[in-house]
Amino acid sequence: MKPLSDRTKGLRQSDIRAVTQMVNAYNGINLGQGICDLPTPDPVKQGAIEAIKKDRSIYSYHSGIEQLRKDTAQKFRDFNNIQCKHDTEVMITTGSTGAFVAACLATLNPGDEVIQFEPFYGYHVNLLKILGFKPVFVPLEDKTWEVDFEALEKAITAKTKAIVITTPGNPNGKVWTKTELEQLLGILQEHDLWAFTDEVYEYMIYDDNQHLSLASLPGGFERTITISSFSKTFNMTGWRLGSAIAPEHVIEKMGLISDLIYICASTPLQYGLDEAFRMDQGYFTQMKKDYNVKRDMFCDAMEQAGFEFERPQGAYYLFANFEKLSQKRNGMANDKEACETLIKEAGIASVPGSSFYNSPEDGKYYLRFCYAKEFDVLEKACEQIKGF
Ligand SMILES: Cc1ncc(COP(=O)(O)O)c(C=O)c1O
Incomplete structure (x- = not known):
């Protein structure tokens, strides 16, 4: 064999x-x-049951049903302070994992290096590897998880194409501050790099910490693929629904790639999820x-x-x-x-x-x-x- x-x-x-x-x-x-x-949440479950009863069973548009894209874009504008357009800059994906794969395939070439802070979320690293890209590791300060920007600068080579930032972090619960994100953005701009931000825990924040999206900073949106998920926010990891926002030309290619890999996220479950946007705050x-x-x-x-x-x-x-x-x-x-x-x-x-x-x-x-x-x-x- x-x-x-x-x-x-x-x-x-x-x-x-x-x-x-x-x-x-x-x-x-x-x-x-x-x-x-x-x-x-019950409204989400009921919404999916209704959609199944109504035979909403065919493929959706590869980037998701329109109402869910509209509501997701509104959420990114209100909660993340990112002014994105629902028809061209937002997509619904099969979990944030689907968005991460599409982001990598839309921006990276074989052998490209991607910076990954340690400790990391293992799926990011393993996906980069099986897709033919090279993770390069930059350790955060032990115990305090502060960013060593000097070490980051040293890790950047001519082959570096992107940096992954997970905020809030898994496993360390680190929430990147405004100062850190501004400094990071300066480095991204200086070296002309992409950022993939994993923000799946954006609603789980403690004390005086605040979730801040890199793409909401001036100059951030054009070089960031912001990846989020409904898995954790609505306790629905098995439904496999996430979202991504990025500039139009990136979302267009990410949509085409997702179309090839899995065509679309589950249609009736997208209808169910949309009910979450009508829930009480x-x-x-x-x-x-x-x-x-x-x-x-x-x-x-x-x-x-x-x-x-x-x-x-x-x-x-x-x-x-x-x-x-x-x-x-x-x-x-x-x-x-x-x-x-x-x-x-x-x-x-x-x-x-x-x-x-x-x-x-x-x-x-x-x-x-x-x-x-x-x-x-x-x-x-x-x-x-x-x-x-
Ligand atoms: C940091 C991080 N990103 C992504 C995921 C997976 O998210 P999804 O279910 O949306 O694919 C997880 C799940 O544990 C996670 O911890």
Whole structure:
């Protein structure tokens, strides 16, 4: 038999599946997978049921149904402060992941380099690799996640074409500040680079932090592909719906690429999702409030157990350091061992930190926990962690 493609060689199942199997065997609580177990809002579910009943079953326009593009564009204007046009500068995609693939294929050539800050969201890196592009890593300051702009400048070569920014960040919950984004934009302009911004956690923000889109800064829109998702905002990761905005000539090509790869996002689900735009704004206030309580509850428990970290500024993950803890306890010599020990002794699953770094050594003393859980489940998890 002829071998499989070269691009499949480095591909392997992430640690998350093995961790899930193990925590299930111990009847524990899974804070590993980045999945939120909260319900999808009723109007959205009803809207999809209605659309299916009405046989809205044919392919939609590749960039999405018109009403959803109109409402999404309005959301980008109101919430993100980006003045985009719904008919030419917005598209609905199969999750933010579909948007990221289209963004890469629309702007990059084989061998082009793309800067990726560490710790990173693994899909970005692995997608770049299988698509034939080269991720180049720039570490954020350990623990504080500050940007080292000198290191960034040094990483830029003649082959660099784009920079990926995830704000709020997964796994570290970093929210990029205005000053950081302005400095970054200066570098993008100086070296004539694209930015792909992943803003899927834009509504999950804590304390006085504010979500700011790079594309809302003067001069930002023309070189940014802003990628967002409905997965996290409306607890619908399995519906596979996201969005992107960019200048017209980019969205045109991204639309054509998406058309070739999957034709369109699911039509009846797009109709269902559109109902979300008619929901009371109280939905967002409540969500923010609930996540604030969950973050504090979880961080308090983790501090009590001896983990070290800066509290997340956004998103719903805690990336916790256990280097000091490892000196006091057995079974915590590295991230994989610590992950196993925590499942066996506290019934809590996490993700080993090395999954978020190019060099596994850099994540050796980190674990990522997802606290997007129902209150009763999270309370139980906190009790188990405090007893660890
Ligand atoms: C940073 C980040 N981007 C994108 C995604 C995937 O989003 P979607 O479901 O819209 O493809 C995730 C999911 O965990 C994520 O953490």
